[in-house]
Amino acid sequence: MSTTSPPASPVPSRGRPRSAAAGTAVIESVLRLLEEGVTVSELSMERIAREAGVGKATVYRRWAGKEALMLDVLRSLDERSPELPGTSVRDDLVALLEFLRRRGLAKRSSAVMRTVVAEVQARPRVWKEYHETVVSARREAFLAVLRRGVSTGEIRGDADPELLIDLFVGPMLARVVLHEWKELPEGLAERIVDTVLQGARPQGVRPSQGVRPVP
């Protein structure tokens, strides 16, 4: 997560400069509250200011309203993709998923995801920001690895890359979203990657009924 966030308002050069600490405290408070399970709708500007130890006017001086503030909160979550070992497609996939696992373990990011997800229908701009900040970059990283895998022969060329991404990401998502109390155990990344690569069917077996090739 980047430590600073854009002031998002014009800053005159005259007079007392704005306190960076105040702005940070606000964003940090929002994240902490979300982490504690507070819904975005339950987050009032008053409460945010109160918890941040900041005057309400200070908040409104930087952000036009709650939506603008939330946008900056999401932008503050920007995190780079991990470095890939490059030894094999399998190892790169494991690295990507392991990164995701550690993020998913962080209550902060899973809480933010949960609350943002709920706002999808009502606040398209918030959702768009989250998608561009968090989701898209991750997908691109996976896609690049998969494309390389196809060209090196490590990945089937006739499989839908989008579907494969969802196959890799889906299990951790399912556990965070549907079984939040469960942890994402160490070694889960490897198990997902190896299972997807290898398939659920016994090796070398061609079952007689009901099986069609992937188109």
Added chain:
Amino acid sequence: MSTTSPPASPVPSRGRPRSAAAGTAVIESVLRLLEEGVTVSELSMERIAREAGVGKATVYRRWAGKEALMLDVLRSLDERSPELPGTSVRDDLVALLEFLRRRGLAKRSSAVMRTVVAEVQARPRVWKEYHETVVSARREAFLAVLRRGVSTGEIRGDADPELLIDLFVGPMLARVVLHEWKELPEGLAERIVDTVLQGARPQGVRPSQGVRPVP
């Protein structure tokens, strides 16, 4: 979805009986509002009653508060698992996923899932109800099919069944949660099942590097 919901309050046998229509209208309104993207926190009892065309007292006569009402709303979502063809494990899995796909397409259920997911941290009882009403039964159905598959040799015996379930369910979940605008296209169920069964690796190929067997 079951059409009726428990009154959740003692009903005296004397006097005018409670109108079933009123109670239904309330639950129906909550579902419709959730469908429109309203967060649970944004749902006020007043608004619910107003939209249901019902006196506020009528709502409070049946439910002690919003949480109790939400619990009954979730209970109203109870839906049976589909009948399984039984021709093969593959076809049974496709049937389960196809059922899920149709549900996911229904804005109602995905909207409810989204909003409920956001309440996880703050309202454990609501989450528990949703999990028992929706999630657990689905998991059991998958588990039964997978166990049968292991015994018939259609599914690897050394794979973690819980992980396999998440592999089957995860992709649709990912699309509904992370890419809500995308539809769940026809044929997705088959593609997921076949890809998971077959694996992402080219058939018959034993890559030289980085691949370890699933433990």
Added chain:
DNA sequence: TCAATACGGAACGGGGCCGTATCGAAAGCG
């Protein structure tokens, strides 16, 4: 017929939040 309970509607006092304004103090610049 009558007592009991339901209905939709309206009102109650209490509380929180919104977005703005104003305060005295603080912190920069020239």
Added chain:
DNA sequence: CGCTTTCGATACGGCCCCGTTCCGTATTGA
């Protein structure tokens, strides 16, 4: 040093919601 702007704090009018209570009316069992 003044001038400007921000700081945290407090207060404002207006709005919505909570949970309860009271209407006048409707619908049941005794």
